[in-house]
Amino acid sequence: ILNVEQSPQSLHVQEGDSTNFTCSFPSSNFYALHWYRWETAKSPEALFVMTLNGDEKKKGRISATLNTKEGYSYLYIKGSQPEDSATYLCAPGPIIQGAQKLVFGQGTRLTINP
Amino acid sequence: ETGVTQSPTHLIKTRGQQVTLRCSSQSGHNTVSWYQQALGQGPQFIFQYYREEENGRGNFPPRFSGLQFPNYSSELNVNALELDDSALYLCASSFRGGTGELFFGEGSRLTVL
Numbered sequence: 001i002l003n004v005e006q007s008p009q010s011l012h013v014q015e016g017d018s019t020n021f022t023c024s025f026p027s028s029n030f031y032a033l034h035w036y037r038w039e040t041a042k043s044p045e046a047l048f049v050m051t052l053n054g055d056e057k058k059k060g061r062i063s064a065t066l067n068t069k070e071g072y073s074y075l076y077i078k079g080s081q082p083e084d085s086a087t088y089l090c091a092p093g094p095i096i097q098g099a100q101k102l103v104f105g106q107g108t109r110l111t112i113n114p
Numbered sequence: 115e116t117g118v119t120q121s122p123t124h125l126i127k128t129r130g131q132q133v134t135l136r137c138s139s140q141s142g143h144n145t146v147s148w149y150q151q152a153l154g155q156g157p158q159f160i161f162q163y164y165r166e167e168e169n170g171r172g173n174f175p176p177r178f179s180g181l182q183f184p185n186y187s188s189e190l191n192v193n194a195l196e197l198d199d200s201a202l203y204l205c206a207s208s209f210r211g212g213t214g215e216l217f218f219g220e221g222s223r224l225t226v227l
Contacts, residue, residue: 004156032214034214034215034216036216036218041220042220043118043204043218043219043220043221044157044204044206044216044218045218046215046216046217049213049214049215089156089157091156093214101147101159101162101170101172102147102157102159102216103159104149104156104157104158105156106154106155106156107156
């Protein structure tokens with residue numbers, strides 16, 4: 001059974017500050033690592049899918065890094081804005097095309113204080 | 115918006131009853147997955163369908179079953195409902211041969227009394 005841990009479970013950040021949180025997963029038999037953002041009353045939305053050790057991806061103010069050898073990924077948000085308030089989920093999944101049996105962490109609930 | 119729609123959005127059932135949840139995949143997607151999110155947990159994989167056949171199953175009993183139709187829409191059926199089945203059920207479509215990212219619906223919230 002794949003054990004995926006995200007920390008912290010919740011986080012309050014002042015608007016304008018930068019923040020980061022962690023996803024840890026078993027490094028053996030690594031596949032791909034997905035990050036999703038889930039705003040209240042909406043559907044989870046894909047942020048990144050990363051496959052290579054050392055991979056770094058960026059979308060606007062949000063970026064992510066991946067270390068498959070030690071089994072972790074970091075998500076960074078620069079200059080937090082109220083619209084960044086959401087739960088951020090990570091999930092390792094198969095590297096074969098077509099996501100299959102993603103194992104999600106519990107998520108990090110981020111609240112941006114104006 | 116992802117283009118994945120689920121129905122119903124909310125429903126209440128009693129223990130022992132059966133429920134059917136429905137999902138319409140995003141256009142062009144050939145794979146659908148179902149996840150259960152219980153309170154305080156991340157989504158847990160139930161099963162996936164590809165070309166109308168089950169293609170991977172999580173740790174859920176056989177009373178959880180599904181269907182995928184030729185138009186790639188899907189159903190999740192749960193028989194003999196138990197209180198612990200109360201959860202948000204998420205449907206996600208994807209394209210086998212693509213990046214692997216999932217496109218989720220907003221979910222169906224099931225309450226079992």
